[in-house]
Amino acid sequence: MPDVLLASCAAATGKDEDEPLLLAALAAEGVSAAPADWADDGVDWGAASAVVVRSTWDYAPRREEFLAWARRVEAVTRLANPADVLTWNTDKRYLRELAAAGVPVVPTAWAEAPDDVATALERWPGDVVVKPVVSAGARDTARFSPAEREQARAAAEGILAGGRAVMVQPYLDRLDAEGETGLVYVDGAYSHAFGKGALLAGGPLGEGLYAEEEITSRTATPAQRAIGDRVLAWVAERTGRTPLYARVDLVPGDDGDPQVIEVELTEPSLFLTTDGGAADRLAAAIRRRIG
Template structure:
């Protein structure tokens, strides 16, 4: 009977750079562990003391199935992060809720029916990014120039036809030079930061499991740290407890101040390779949850 089962997916096998570091760190904590595909019906999830959701990167096209799995697991053992957190976080409309509290979030227009599309696209005169509220790995996410409004409209309506609402955001030119800054929190405390290069060069991202990213070590500024702490405090209040892991992705707005572009609590890469102590901190956080 393992202490820890890591929930992954078949398509992620050998592709999650966090996994071997986490497994080694869990072993160093004296914990037995194993990895399994969340969609494998033969896995006895209740045999583990805790199930940690990690590289379940294929959940988005079958979100309902994934959330039903999470609730079944939670009925027989401890699940981290919990099923209610996964349900809330896998629909990016949580950003609207976060913005309503006054937290700086990348400006976003929402289209929940075809009649909303034109107003959402017309909100910004420059390049815009069109994406669904349910997506992982930047799939179905496209940047459109002003001359491509017809294509943007078709993309938005295609997303709506798939049963998902649409987000439209202005493309921030700072991304081309600076990319994003990701803040990784473990048990509500900042662990490390990393830089992520800009993904969207104007073409739609392909149908693969995730988009390849250029990741670098980065030190968070005091302003970024303060915003990350503010977001994590809000998440803990909203969900009832600090999550085992959280990734707050930030970009600089037009005024240079950081803005939240995503808060990832479901299956984010934590880029443990960018900080020598990160895997050990995550393993210690898992052990603390078992105590």
């Protein structure tokens, strides 16, 4: 049994570009590691010194099963990130807490019942984005123009019918030119940043395991770093844990100032390929955690 198991899923086999870099970096640290499907009942998770959640990208349709697995693993070995952090982070209503704490978050309306949908959709006159509060890889997410409010309503009601609450956000026009900026943190310390092209040129993103993205290396601005650092400090205080890994995704608001669109603590791609030292930093942090 390897020292560390990287929790993945069968559908992600060969698709996680972070995985080979992390395996090689762990080997250089003297730590043996291997991927394993979180849904495989034959895996002896407790035999590993630690389990690191990585490409469990199929968890969203069976979130409760995934969280139950995380609690079982945590009962027999170290789990990063911990089960209580995964529970909190896999429902995007955590953004309400961030906004209440004064962190600049993309304006969001929430629909938790069919009667909430019309009010949420009417909040902004322009294009809106409709997505579920439980989702991975931008699945079941779509952008709708003002002329497509009926389609937006149908999409929202379909998400609700499937047992998930809905979030509605204005589409931020600066995204088309500037895209998103992701800030990656390892063991609470800033590691690197990357750029992500705009996904929502039109149409839903719901058919594959994840949406294909245009990723580039990027240097975070001081304003972006300030928000990312603030979010990480808040997360540590809120959860009582310093996460092994975290990703803070930022988008430009109408005034160009960065806003948080997501805080990824569960199974984010960390885009280790965009920074030459990123895999080494993550591997060293894992080694430190297992002693």
